[in-house]
Amino acid sequence: MVGIGEWRVSRRATHVDEDDVRVRPGRSKSRPRSKDRPTFEEARPGVVVTVDRGRFTVDTGEREEFAVKARDLGRKGIVVGDRVGVVGEAPGSLDHPVRIVTRDPRTSELRRTADDSDPVERVIVANANQLAIVTAIANPDPSIGLIDRSLVAAMDAGIAPIIIVTKIDLLKPDVIRDMYAPLDVPVFPVHKGAPTPELLDTLTGHDTVLIGHSGVGKSTLVNALVLLAERTTGSVNLTTGKGRHTSTSVRAFRNPGGGHIIDTPGIRSFGLAHVDPQNLVLAFPDLAELTVDCPRSCSHDEPECALTPFVDSPNLGSRVASLHRLLRSRALPEDQVNSTR
Numbered sequence: 404m405v406g407i408g409e410w411r412v413s414r415r416a417t418h419v420d421e422d423d424v425r426v427r428p429g430r431s432k433s434r435p436r437s438k439d440r441p442t443f444e445e446a447r448p449g450v451v452v453t454v455d456r457g458r459f460t461v462d463t464g465e466r467e468e469f470a471v472k473a474r475d476l477g478r479k480g481i482v483v484g485d486r487v488g489v490v491g492e493a494p495g496s497l498d499h500p501v502r503i504v505t506r507d508p509r510t511s512e513l514r515r516t517a518d519d520s521d522p523v524e525r526v527i528v529a530n531a532n533q534l535a536i537v538t539a540i541a542n543p544d545p546s547i548g549l550i551d552r553s554l555v556a557a558m559d560a561g562i563a564p565i566i567i568v569t570k571i572d573l574l575k576p577d578v579i580r581d582m583y584a585p586l587d588v589p590v591f592p593v594h595k596g597a598p599t600p601e602l603l604d605t606l607t608g609h610d611t612v613l614i615g616h617s618g619v620g621k622s623t624l625v626n627a628l629v630l631l632a633e634r635t636t637g638s639v640n641l642t643t644g645k646g647r648h649t650s651t652s653v654r655a656f657r658n659p660g661g662g663h664i665i666d667t668p669g670i671r672s673f674g675l676a677h678v679d680p681q682n683l684v685l686a687f688p689d690l691a692e693l694t695v696d697c698p699r700s701c702s703h704d705e706p707e708c709a710l711t712p713f714v715d716s717p718n719l720g721s722r723v724a725s726l727h728r729l730l731r732s733r734a735l736p737e738d739q740v741n742s743t744r
């Protein structure tokens with residue numbers, strides 16, 4: 404099981420990486436076709452929704468199928484969210500799984516950084532294009548440090564962030580709403596796991612990763628979403644056939660209107676050492692415009708910065724202040740980030 408760890412999200416270059424173009428000697432494309440070696444053109448497209456010790460579940464549109472990796476993939480890793488091609492008789496079952504023969508280039512990667520429990524940095528989720536930061540308004544108290552750091556990670560990776568505030572039966576969500584209004588980050592309050600039409604609308608068509616401390620209500624929300632999906636589609640898929648979802652591993656759930664919700668256990672913090680302030684400023688187009696007058700390699704949080712005179716501006720002041728807070732959150736010590744645990 405994935406335990407405590409630091410996470411990193413990054414945007415992948417859209418061009419194919421070295422791994423994708425490497426030519427393996429002795430495996431030319433002109434090898435003879437046989438029944439056992441279908442061409443990749445015959446592969447059916449799908450999205451990986453679970454990964455469990457070399458076994459995969461792939462959503463191929465109509466259903467979820469069991470799959471294994473084909474040798475053709477070489478050393479390419481397959482994670483939740485990967486767009487893959489499968490071959491073999493449908494539907495792939497536990498006894499007769501289909502085989503994953505291709506993996507599309509990734510648009511983004513969420514990684515778990517190395518730590519004591521696992522010395523290797525691993526990609527956990529691929530191709531997410533929305534990051535939902537889930538925080539309870541109370542029990543446990545929100546950690547602004549963690550929310551800010553999660554925002555920095557998302558903005559740096561070019562992934563759209565949203566904030567979901569749970570447990571609003573315990574306290575009004577206004578503090579969070581006010582805090583993030585200057586950043587233009589949408590805030591969605593959720594009452595006892597019941598998603599609002601606005602939240603459903605925002606989730607539809609996106610591959611959204613849910614992150615947040617354990618106990619904030621991620622699984623409760625996912626269960627409500629899955630129930631809703633069953634009611635609208637009248638179908639029971641592999642996911643719910645196994646009963647109530649409790650998160651012990653990363654899992655993608657299909658949104659019948661398009662896209663997926665991806666629950667991730669064990670995220671405690673984000674590693675941000677690599678984040679360039681300039682990349683973060685790009686998430687604020689109005690401020691980015693002003694930074695053309697900055698000194699070279701400006702930290703955007705220094706007296707000479709072209710943004711400094713705008714700290715007291717009635718229009719931009721709160722945005723500049725929020726940007727400064729995000730920039731400083733990169734350096735927060737871990738125990739401060741996790742102070743509400």
Ligand SMILES: Nc1nc2c(ncn2[C@@H]2O[C@H](COP(=O)(O)OP(=O)(O)O)[C@@H](O)[C@H]2O)c(=O)[nH]1
Nearest residue numbers: 569570571594595596617618619620621622623
């Ligand atoms: N009062 C209240 N409790 C909630 C709400 N949402 C979830 N919970 C409770 O919070 C606890 C943790 O929820 P869970 O979904 O397992 O959190 P996760 O660890 O983030 O997946 C459970 O006891 C839930 O019943 C809510 O909106 N209000």
Ligand SMILES: [Mg+2]
Nearest residue numbers: 621622649650
């Ligand atoms: Mg959970």
Ligand SMILES: [Zn+2]
Nearest residue numbers: 697701703708
């Ligand atoms: Zn600057």
